[in-house]
Amino acid sequence: MIRLDNIGKQNGHQIVFIEAGATLNRGEKVGLVGPNGAGKTTLFRMIIGEEQPDEGTVAVDRGVTIGYFSQDVGEMSGHSAVAEVMNGAGPVSEVGAELKALEAAMQDPERADEMDEIIERYGEVQARFESLDGYALEGRAREVLAGLSFTQEMMDGDVGALSGGWKMRVALARVLLMRPDAMLLDEPSNHLDLESLIWLEEFLKGYEGVLLMTSHDREFMNRVVRKVVEIDGGALTTYTGDLEFYEQQRALNERQQQAQFDRQQAMLAKEMRFIERFKARASHAAQVQSRVKQIDKIERVEPPKRRQTVTFEFAPAPRSGEDVVSLKSVRKGYGSRRIYDGLDFQVRRRERWCVMGINGAGKSTLLKLVAGAAEPDAGSVSVGGSVKMGYFAQHAMDLLKGERTVFQTLEDSFPQASQGSLRSLAGCFGFSGDDVEKRCRVLSGGEKARLVMALMLYDPPNFLVLDEPTNHLDMATKEMLITALAQYEGAMLFVSHDRRFLAALSNRVLELTPDGIHAYGGGYTEYVERTGQEAPGLRV
Template identity: 50%
Template sequence: MISLSGVERAHGTRVLFRDVSLRIMPGRRIALVGANGVGKTTLLDIVSGEQQPDGGEVARSRDQQIGYLRQEVAETSGRTVLAEVLTAAGDVTSLEQRLRNLEARIAGTPSGEEQDALLADYGRLQHHFEHLGGYSIEAAARRVLAGLGFDDADVERDVGLLSGGWMMRVALARLLLARPDVLLLDEPTNHLDLASVTWLEQFLADYDGAIVLVSHDRDFINAVANRVVEIAHASITEYVGDYADFVEERALRLAQQEAAASNQQRKIAQTERFIERFRYKASKARQVQSRVKALDRLDRVEVQRDTA
């Protein structure tokens, strides 16, 4: 779990977040929405730990794995697409290489105590490899790559020969194979075709970790998110449900704000008329002063009309 409490963040004199709190828990698939420039990517950076807030606290569970797909990915080369994605397997890939090295040593060692020792080491490593899902990891990587539009020939190409859009797909595949506890996605559908977007929607809908995403694709948000967090006026408002639920609830909230603001304006106008009418009447002086102070203390209802 990741918990943001009272987070503050500014860029220069511009305040992005003021007293923002958010809980990111397993099973929550949160879409961040808001106008361009409100700080959606900055909030992802704060959640990931790449940026520190100016104030407040960010608490993360110990040993929690966080995966982050940014809009720009680093270029790599020298590995096939499949090998690059398999780097997400970490210990599995390392163990596989150790098994290959042991196989070569066993093949070159005559029978006897030395070979017996090597075979025992091989057995222990092989058991650990199986326990980590080593024999199924390549098949899983190929399934993810196929879902994102790679065919059998593509996965054997050098990743350095790919365009930026296909490099982004490789980065996404590596993250999906790793299945981190918290998955942060910044515009994941930008370089995907319709078939790949549809596959990704299904993959994420079944994801058992937490997801926080930013996307301008409202259909994608509707298919994946079960919570929507709107960023506006340096604060956040959280809605439970998909994008369609968010639009409906936000419209209701806006109507309630407008009604409250209209009612407040009527009362303010009545008070101001009273003050103006009796300002110079001695018998009403105490009442006039009381109303003046009440207006000064009044919290004005704000109608927030920002659109996501």
């Protein structure tokens, strides 16, 4: 369906692709992977024709429809969410718009003399609309939006009133409803809660076209894709298998390439020793010249490219008391809506609670109450002795000073720290080289999240309250964070939609449901085994 043949592409001084090639066939579910800046978005834009390769060809079979979801959703307002989704459904939405225009024309007395032509055309368009299953379009649009956690009120409300994250879901729903022959999805898992993520996972498994997607969610990617295309060093390399297979195969290939490189280097060193030893002897001149020629003809084995990996180690956190935080008879509501009524909950030292619940269940509200960012309407929230709390929430990114650079922000917070330690800290969280001189106002969402996380963890608290800490983080940074937090000895209370993060770090689960609040001993993995669900109300 889609073929890339000997692609060459350069952006400014950066070479993105060199004689790169890949083929995407109908029914294949393909994960696109590679380091940040490798060219994943450029590849998407070339497939849809927004950019052209400098060399080679991008061929899409005639008649193939392509739906492209990107993080740049554009302006949305003036329509309901369901109308906005239906408007992007491809030919069926265009036919539906013509059908409505013809219905209006039939009711216009000034067009009475055209009525025969209008009625004839209406019959043709109506037949086309029916063949495209147009009358079921609104129902399907609502089904997709419901899968992405929209309420009926949100579906029918003005899409312009939605937050950026919910507008992203509307844009994603447009592509899913379209059901094109090929779907290109650039980070579709961003901004989704766990329930929506699991719904999307099942939707994509049942999709019959070709799927090409990127995602920072390892579990999501591993469950959906069955083929991986890697961008690295300007080349495209295809692996047949899921993400886990790709990582294993890539590691095996690197070990084999390193072994070949080492053997060749040992052989070359041996030959060079012979040449150096005998080059001045006339009796060995022919042998020396022969070996020099042989060495010149050898095709050199390159060492494997080393992916930059970063690690972050916590300084020891001060020990807290056994009782970290205690909520007693807490009541909390917004307007007429009651979220908590008589909530009792306690976090003790070294407990790691993940909080589960559908949208609106009160996950973020609980974290705000614990962190002191919200006050209970009744009851008490008491923090234990010697507790030093670190609170990460999305709004924390808005508190960064726009004109300060990344490095200045770190210096402002830790004036006693050495420049070397702060640069090391910045590097752990993805700020290397000139990145530390970026002003905060130009940072992306992911960069801001990484900076806030670095500020919080450098001088570690003994109680971490984390609201969606993995939003915007790439796989490498997530892995670094998981590895670091696995060694952390303080208490944790967190919300996350990343199942790997949940499974790796929790040892308690607090489930918020309409039937009440349930606490589970054991972490997320035990919760799934015990309840048969990966999120409240969703069966495995």
